[in-house]
Amino acid sequence: MLKKYRTRDLFNYIGVPRDTLRFYEEKGLLNPKKNSENNYRNYDIYDIYNLMIIDFYKKRGMTIHQIQNLSNISDMQDMESLLTNKKNELEKLMHDTQCMLKRIEETQEFSRDLERNxxxxxxxxxxxxxxxxxxxxxxxxxxxxxxxxxxxxxxxxxxxxxxxxxxxxxxxxxxxxxxxxxxxxxxxxxxxxxxxxxxxxxxxxxxxxxxxxxxxxxxxxxxxxxxxxxxxxxxxxxxxxxxxxxxxxxxxxxxxxxxxxxxx
Structure with missing residues (x-):
């Protein structure tokens, strides 16, 4: 029989807070069993495995919506396309961020010299x-x-x-x-x-x-x-x-x- 874990256990052991677990459950990414007597959620190792899957894709920039749609990916070609699109999206974000940093630095330089000029x-x-x-x-x-x-x-x-x-x-x-x-x-x-x-x-x-x-x-x-x-x-x-x-x-x-x- 698989060992059961409570909500507070997941926070203590792997640092996932209650609100995050509820959010994943609302989005259909987790489906823990509930104790029929007190309605407490009981998580098993498979739920923890799903949490690690979610974390795997979040750390690669995937949105919750994209993670929800992973079940529709039929083969590695679809996965490659998804990862390529995410890579392009992140590269644009990095470029935009670099441009913003450059503008901030230019404005800082102008501000520092303002009194003198x-x-x-x-x-x-x-x-x-x-x-x-x-x-x-x-x-x-x-x-x-x-x-x-x-x-x-x-x-x-x-x-x-x-x-x-x-x-x-x-x-x-x-x-x-x-x-x-x-x-x-x-x-x-x-x-x-x-x-x-x-x-x-x-x-x-x-x-x-x-x-x-x-x-x-x-x-x-x-x-x-x-x-x-x-x-x-x-x-x-x-x-x-x-x-x-x-x-x-x-x-x-x-x-x-x-x-x-x-x-x-």
């Missing part, structure tokens, strides 16, 4: 960005339909793909639009890139909603022109701005905008 000009190279499309303005929501497929195809958040382009001359700002971009490691001859490396660099803060509307673009034109004239730098009439960090304070949202202004 805020409202202060330095010289910095503009990272290589590929231009994938454009819209007329950030608030031109209807135009997002034209670039949504491009933006969803990249493993990036929306802010990190929207870069404001500003053109100006000696009289002031002449135009602005939004470029849809992604960062690139090397250039491909078939794509278009932002070509500048020598830039004035700064970070500015913008608060939403604003009590007094301030034209940040015009303000940056004035202060960058003054800095360039003072230091004998010839600006090339273009600037690029991107939101890099968002924080909250009460009902206010602060965005920190990274700005590159090419010069020669």
């Amino acid at each position: 805020l409202n202060t000009f330095t010289f910095k190279s503009l990272p290589l960005y590929r231009i994938n499309g454009e819209i007329s303005d950030f608030i031109a929501v209807e135009e997002y339909e034209n670039v949504k497929d491009i933006m969803s195809s990249n493993n990036e958040d929306m802010f990190s793909q929207i870069m404001r382009y500003i053109s100006f001359d000696e009289n002031g700002v002449t135009g602005t639009k939004m470029l849809i971009v992604d960062s690139a490691e090397i250039k491909n001859n078939n794509d278009h890139y932002i070509p500048y490396t020598k830039c004035l660099y700064t970070v500015v803060e913008q608060i939403h909603p604003q009590d007094e509307q301030e034209d940040l673009i015009e303000k940056m034109y004035m202060v960058s022109s003054e800095y360039a004239n003072k230091h004998g730098i010839r600006l090339l009439g273009e600037a690029f701005a991107m939101i890099r960090l968002i924080s909250h304070k009460g009902n206010k949202i602060k965005t920190y905008i990274e700005i590159f202004i090419p010069f020669e």
Whole structure:
């Protein structure tokens, strides 16, 4: 006669808690016999064997639903297909996780340097960005339909793909639009890139909603022109701005905008 084990025994011996056993039972993965006198569940070695089977597949990333369907697998070819699909799923998850870690590290680096770069000009190279499309303005929501497929195809958040382009001359700002971009490691001859490396660099803060509307673009034109004239730098009439960090304070949202202004 097979030895019987109670729920607390399985927790003490192999660490499976009561709620997990009940969940497996609800899903049809366990079917312990019950004591007719007190209705307590009695588990035998075959139930423990089933727990180990469940653990075997869970440790290979299988969901409960997939484990439930294992009984429908007829041969090793079906099993190979299941394992291949799970491997592909996990590889994508690992890739997505690596991308998220990279974004976190980049945001951490930006945050650490924020105080030093805020409202202060330095010289910095503009990272290589590929231009994938454009819209007329950030608030031109209807135009997002034209670039949504491009933006969803990249493993990036929306802010990190929207870069404001500003053109100006000696009289002031002449135009602005939004470029849809992604960062690139090397250039491909078939794509278009932002070509500048020598830039004035700064970070500015913008608060939403604003009590007094301030034209940040015009303000940056004035202060960058003054800095360039003072230091004998010839600006090339273009600037690029991107939101890099968002924080909250009460009902206010602060965005920190990274700005590159090419010069020669």
